[in-house]
Amino acid sequence: MANPAEAYGKMMRHGSDPRELEGTLLIKAAAKLQKHRDNWDERSPDLLPSLQYNRKLWSIFAAAVTDAESELPIEVRQNLANLAVFVFKQTLAVQTSSDPAKLDSLININRQIAAGLFQKTPDSVPTP
Numbered sequence: 001m002a003n004p005a006e007a008y009g010k011m012m013r014h015g016s017d018p019r020e021l022e023g024t025l026l027i028k029a030a031a032k033l034q035k036h037r038d039n040w041d042e043r044s045p046d047l048l049p050s051l052q053y054n055r056k057l058w059s060i061f062a063a064a065v066t067d068a069e070s071e072l073p074i075e076v077r078q079n080l081a082n083l084a085v086f087v088f089k090q091t092l093a094v095q096t097s098s099d100p101a102k103l104d105s106l107i108n109i110n111r112q113i114a115a116g117l118f119q120k121t122p123d124s125v126p127t128p
């Protein structure tokens with residue numbers, strides 16, 4: 001599935017855990033970017049679609065955390081919104097640079113946020 005919005009919508013219709021889905025999509029985006037990092041070629045025809053996939057995913061997150069009906073704590077919402085702005089700026093930096101290291105921060109942010117999403121919260125652990 002090439003579009004994160006389509007993947008998100010499809011999985012939500014099937015009742016998937018939103019945190020797990022978001023984590024999975026972030027890992028997928030990080031893997032796409034890591035592939036480019038490992039085999040750097042700024043002329044690769046797949047680089048722009050990989051960057052667009054990641055940007056679309058972060059656009060979904062940005063829209064969700066800036067929605068007035070978001071149930072996340074305000075601090076978390078602000079931090080995620082700030083990360084989204086950074087991701088957008090860093091994406092432009094990658095597109096205008098020939099330095100593959102510019103991908104590192106995008107890859108690391110996705111992996112770190114995904115790791116947090118995959119952690120079980122006290123609310124999600126069944127009580128005996």
